[in-house]
Amino acid sequence: MTTAALDQKFVLSSYGRNSTSFIEGKGAKLYDEHGKEYIDFASGIGVSSVGHGNPLLTEAICTQAKALIHTSNLQVIAPQAELAERIVTLSGYDMRCFFGNSGAEANEAAIKIVRKYGETHFEKKRYKVITLEHSFHGRTITTVKATGQDSFHSPHFSPYPDGFSYVNEIDAVYDQIDEETVAVLIELVQGEGGVQPFDKVEIQQLARTLKERGVLLIVDEVQTGIYRTGAFLASQLYEIEPDVITLAKGLAGGVPIGVAMTSLKDIFEPGDHGSTFGGNFLSTRAGLAVLEILEREQERGVLAERITEFNAHLTGLEKSYPALFGAHVGLGLMLGLRATSSEVQQKVLATAFEAGVIVLKAGRNTVRFLPPLTITREEINEGFKRFEKAIAAL
Ligand SMILES: *Cc1c(COP(=O)(O)O)cnc(C)c1O
Numbered sequence: 001m002t003t004a005a006l007d008q009k010f011v012l013s014s015y016g017r018n019s020t021s022f023i024e025g026k027g028a029k030l031y032d033e034h035g036k037e038y039i040d041f042a043s044g045i046g047v048s049s050v051g052h053g054n055p056l057l058t059e060a061i062c063t064q065a066k067a068l069i070h071t072s073n074l075q076v077i078a079p080q081a082e083l084a085e086r087i088v089t090l091s092g093y094d095m096r097c098f099f100g101n102s103g104a105e106a107n108e109a110a111i112k113i114v115r116k117y118g119e120t121h122f123e124k125k126r127y128k129v130i131t132l133e134h135s136f137h138g139r140t141i142t143t144v145k146a147t148g149q150d151s152f153h154s155p156h157f158s159p160y161p162d163g164f165s166y167v168n169e170i171d172a173v174y175d176q177i178d179e180e181t182v183a184v185l186i187e188l189v190q191g192e193g194g195v196q197p198f199d200k201v202e203i204q205q206l207a208r209t210l211k212e213r214g215v216l217l218i219v220d221e222v223q224t225g226i227y228r229t230g231a232f233l234a235s236q237l238y239e240i241e242p243d244v245i246t247l248a249k250g251l252a253g254g255v256p257i258g259v260a261m262t263s264l265k266d267i268f269e270p271g272d273h274g275s276t277f278g279g280n281f282l283s284t285r286a287g288l289a290v291l292e293i294l295e296r297e298q299e300r301g302v303l304a305e306r307i308t309e310f311n312a313h314l315t316g317l318e319k320s321y322p323a324l325f326g327a328h329v330g331l332g333l334m335l336g337l338r339a340t341s342s343e344v345q346q347k348v349l350a351t352a353f354e355a356g357v358i359v360l361k362a363g364r365n366t367v368r369f370l371p372p373l374t375i376t377r378e379e380i381n382e383g384f385k386r387f388e389k390a391i392a393a394l
Contacts, residue, residue, distance in 0.1 A: 003033070018353070025052025028372045028379040030358070039383035041371045042358045046191070046223050046334070049250030050293045051372035057253045060289035061282065070280045079284040086291050087261060090232045093241060095261040098268070099279025103222035103248035104138025106258035110185070110218045110244045111142060113260060113267050117216060118182030126182035129218075133168045134193030134363065137185065137220055146185060149193070170202045174209065183216040183243070188234040191223035194363030195329050195336030200238050207240040216243040222258075226250035227294045227373050229332035230307055237331070250373070252286035294373055303373060306380065307332055310371065313384045317391075324348065324391060329366070333373055336366040347394055355390035357383045 001009070004019040022038075024031045028051055030038045043049060050057050064079070071077065084097040098109045111129060118126030131137065133148040141160060144152050148166035167176050173184055184206070189197040210217050219242040224234035228250055231237045235245060241263070248258040258278070277283075297303045311328075314335060318328045326338040339345040345365045352359050362368040371380070 020353075027051045027053070028375040028383070037356055038353075039357045039379055039386060041369045041383055041387075042360045043250070043370050043372050044254065045360060046228060046249045046370040047254050049226055049228070049373050050253045050290055051374045054253065054293065054374070056293055057286060057289045061255065061286050064281055064285035067281075069282045070277070072276075073274060073279065077279060077281060077284065079281055079288055080279040083279075083284040083287045083291075086288060087247070087259065090291065090295070091245070091261070092236065093245075093261070093263060094265070095245075095263050096265045097259050097261045098273060099284065100258035100260070100275045101256040101277050101283070102138070102258045103220075103246065104140045104143045104258075105275065105278070106222060106246035106248050106260045107137045107143045107146065107185070107218075107220060108140060109258075109260035109273060110220075110246050110262075111146070112273055113244055113262050113264060114183040114216050114218060116267055116272065117264055124179060126180050128163045128165065128178070128181045130173055130176050130181060130184045131164060131166055132170075132186055132190070133166050134190050134196070135166075135185075135187055135220075136190070136192035138222075170198060170206050173206060177213060177215055181215055183218050184210060185218040185220060187220045187224065188238055189224050189229065189331050189334055191334065191368075192362055194338075194366045195334060195368050196363075197329070197331045203238050204240060207242070218242065218244040218246070220246050222246055222248040223370075224331075224334060226290070227298055227303060227332075228334045228370070230298075230303060231332075232298075234331065251290060252283050253290045255283045255286040257283040257287055297374060303333075306373075306375060306377070309377060309380055310335065310369070313380065314369070317384075317388065320388075321391060324394060325367075330369075333369070333371055333375075335369040336362055337369075339365045339367055341365060344394070348391055351390040351394060352387050355386045357386040357390070359387070 003021045021033050022030045023033050028040045030040050088095050100106055115127050131146050131148045135148040137143045137146040145160035145164050167173050207217055219235050221233055225247040235242055244262040246260050251257050314328045318325050324344050329336045342365045348367050360368040
């Protein structure tokens with residue numbers, strides 16, 4: 001049986017997959033089973049932050065795997081403690097970390113943190129969390145409920161937990177707050193929703209107002225975190241101090257990991273929360289290697305250069321193909337072109353893939369770019385050469 005046939009027969013059909021199967025990667029290049037080369041402008045979905053086959057990351061993983069992959073969280077785990085220290089230091093916030101294995105788990109932990117706060121700090125229990133329309137926070141029953149898109153709240157999986165409500169803009173948060181509201185959960189750049197950054201002044205106003213009203217701010221940096229927007233955290237670019245921040249996608253370069261970090265440093269006691277695999281030797285060692293690579297990339301100014309170059313290409317495309325693209329949106333290397341329709345979006349994705357460049361969709365009509373943060377200038381140029389050739393025929 002071919003791989004695609006095995007997949008169809010034995011794997012549940014929860015993804016709309018095409019039958020391509022990659023077998024190897026190097027930097028921002030991927031190769032399928034027929035030897036065809038692709039430029040990866042997607043990084044999985046914002047995961048392969050240091051590219052494919054990165055020698056420092058693979059070396060760190062192999063060395064750690066030979067020594068020790070896993071112990072339980074009932075003992076101290078050295079790379080977990082070290083990674084927590086690195087994350088907190090790079091963030092500049094006075095926080096502590098909880099480790100899980102995914103973005104959804106990071107957000108679950110964040111919700112537990114704020115709910116415990118709401119239960120223990122007020123006479124009348126506070127538990128409600130306000131989120132934004134077009135947001136995305138995960139696929140577990142709770143995080144899918146936190147996601148502000150009706151299409152995700154299928155009756156197939158109901159009933160969902162109580163306590164989540166949505167507003168269509170930041171300004172609408174204020175009226176939504178009641179005496180049971182414990183937190184507001186937002187992305188600073190809505191990724192799945194369409195690569196839409198919020199206005200900095202509006203976010204600063206929100207952070208200030210929430211602080212005054214005693215409502216916590218959770219920032220979901222599962223996609224924006226780990227240098228994706230050019231800074232270690234988007235929260236730093238927005239110059240705010242959230243109460244809880246969640247991380248996942250790019251943190252360990254493809255090894256599953258998730259983090260909820262909080263300034264409520266003493267919120268949990270033993271037994272409040274846990275994860276069998278969370279923060280184990282393998283994933284946290286990978287996280288340390290990724291941070292070392294990306295920290296250097298940023299300090300040397302390479303990341304900033306790549307952001308400028310990538311944006312220049314998108315500006316060029318936006319100008320040259322007004323029939324296909326409207327605005328060019330995003331922050332750092334989390335970028336999008338607004339297609340003029342969802343049909344155009346679909347066609348661009350399909351023809352680009354055919355031409356050997358992988359891009360993603362976001363929202364109804366956005367073509368999304370999440371390249372590895374270590375992508376080279378040559379890879380960017382080659383990717384856009386293929387992309388333009390593909391769309392010129394549309
Ligand atoms: C991807 C994503 C998630 C979910 O992460 P998983 O690892 O798939 O659970 C949550 N929030 C945001 C902003 C994301 O982009």
